[in-house]
Amino acid sequence: MTAALSIRNLRKTYGNGFEALKGISLEVQQGDFFALLGPNGAGKSTTLGIVSSLVNKSSGDVEVFGHSLDTAHAQAKMCLGVVPQEFNFNQFEKVMDIVTTQAGYYGIPPRLARERAEYYLKKLGLWDKRNQVSRMLSGGMKRRLMIARALVHEPRVLILDEPTAGVDIELRRSMWAFLQEINRAGTTIILTTHYLEEAESLCRNIAIIDHGRIVKDTSVKALLQQLNTETFILDINPPQAALPALNGYQARLEDDHTLVVDVEKTQGLSRLFSELSSQRIEVQSMRNKANRLEELFVSLVDKNLTDEKNA
Amino acid sequence: MKPRELFIAFWTIVVKEIRRFMRIWPQTLLPPAITMTLYFIIFGNLIGSRIGEMGGFDYMEYIVPGLIMMSVITNSYGNVVSSFYGTKFQRHVEELLVSPIPNWVILSGYVVGGVARGVGVGLIVTLLSLFFTDLQVHHLFVTISIVLMTSILFSLGGFINAIYANSFDDISIVPTFVLTPLTYLGGVFYSIQLLPEFWQGVSMLNPILYMVNTFRYGILGVSDINIVFAFSMLLAVIAVLFSYSLYLLQKGKGIRS
Ligand SMILES: Nc1ncnc2c1ncn2[C@@H]1O[C@H](COP(=O)(O)OP(=O)(O)OP(=O)(O)O)[C@@H](O)[C@H]1O
Ligand SMILES: [Mg+2]
Secondary structure, three states: OOOOEEEEEEEEEOOOOOEEEEEEEEEEOOOOEEEEEOOOOOOHHHHHHHHOOOOOOOEEEEEEOOEEOOOOHHHHHHOEEEEOOOOOOOOOOEHHHHHHHHHHHOOOOHHHHHHHHHHHHHHOOOHHHOOOEHHHOOHHHHHHHHHHHHHOOOOOEEEEEOOOOOOOHHHHHHHHHHHHHHHHOOOEEEEEEOOHHHHHHHOOEEEEEEOOEEEEEEEHHHHHHOOOEEEEEEEEEOOOOOOOOOOOOEEEEEEOOEEEEEEEOOOOOHHHHHHHHHOOOEEEEEEEOOOHHHHHHHHHHHHHHHHHHHO | OOHHHHHHHHHHHHHHHHHHHHHOHHHHOHHHHHHHHHHHHHHHHHHHHHHOEEOOEEHHHHHHHHHHHHHHHHHHHHHHHHHHHHHHHOOOHHHHHHOOOOHHHHHHHHHHHHHHHHHHHHHHHHHHHOOOOOOOOOOHHHHHHHHHHHHHHHHHHHHHHHHHOOOOOHHHHHHHHHHHHHHHOOOOOOOHHHOOHHHHHHHOOOHHHHHHHHHHHHHHOOOOOOHHHHHHHHHHHHHHHHHHHHHHHHHOOOOOO
């Protein structure tokens, strides 16, 4: 099966001489829900910009459903829907006009364009606003408008550059549900995000990019399995003045009633509990620390930085 | 894209362009109507009656074609330069870049948008002039084709200006320092026969003189210049500007980093 997106050895040096991409290769399979992760300035938008013809590449190849951007760019563009990071619609046009105009650019006849616009504006909760000038929408609405606009020609791949930045939690959840729905219906989805929770709960596959290089390209599952240790925070009673002896566990006391323990996959938790109860220490509540993916992310990016310095 | 899809895409741009200048009509349609009415009153009626004849016609009759042409030129140029610069500035040029529309269709769409405004304002000014004088068209075909070609040429000029422009100042430099002087010196208000021979020669280097005079020929049947030469020159310039615009679009100059 041809990949939905195939990127080979992509490089980009901007006009000011800055090398934003240093040879990136990626494959996204059809039907995938794919996340591109990375810190600010890593090159995510540059990569997606090249894929969506907004940025000129310096070298390398990009194919969308087997259509090369160099030799079959019209076919490639037909397969792509793009939701950019920054608002890029005409602030003076009405919501409905923005969506139907975009449909026209893909050669969709006016009547069908209006039907599609109605369908997607309703789906995204913007139908009430259809006659409003886009400048008057809230930030979250503007982002949804860009999603409706990107879907109006029913692309096979939807690319979203930080779709949930600046969107409140409730709306974010409903946007996730919507993206999952269209993904189930067959649309391949590629998104960038800074929220690891988002990648973890939505995406099947993930690539981490940093300083213009891919530092990890794997499935979310495999990535999570890489995490051997998990850190737990335990509220204990009675208060302890000194760290209780916990055979084999890495532990420290945060304060006299908060115990922090690193638990390796192989160790399990039951022995920890029996160790504690044998010392008559009661566990009142327990939670695990922060986002595990976040820790991994930080460690990968740190490693890349050290590698770079050493290189 | 199939021909039918290409046409839909083209027409979408044209409609969007027309919608834009209609939406802001107090900035686009009203000012030329007011300015030109003032020209008609002051130069045509008040001063014109003292000037007497120009090129064998009433002064009013003589300047009306020139003023119509002046409106066509400024409005065609102005429409495309501000619309396309705005498209760049607000980044919705990206809507076009992600879509499969070929560059020649994008360019044609904007040019036809500029022609719509240029010709539209030209018509408004023509209607207004009827309050001051009787217009009889001498050569309909010459009149219509010179208006269209002039409008296309300046729309292309506006497009190129917008591509190079990096600020709102950049879009007013050419109209102020190039177009306006060339138009005023392009035989809108006088026949170059009035000038000393040397300045007649210099005036012949001004392309706008050819357009104004060809149009005047279409309406009045008199001209300071050779009509066939004017048409050939216009065609050549249009071809060059069109190809150059396409080249800039292809390269992504000013719109793709
Ligand atoms: N037009 C440009 N000219 C020069 N450098 C640029 C340009 N656009 C981006 N860059 C640089 O390229 C690098 C990558 O930028 P990019 O926008 O791709 O990052 P990103 O991963 O999307 O970051 P963020 O998470 O902040 O959106 C950055 O260092 C940025 O400063
Ligand atoms: Mg970005």
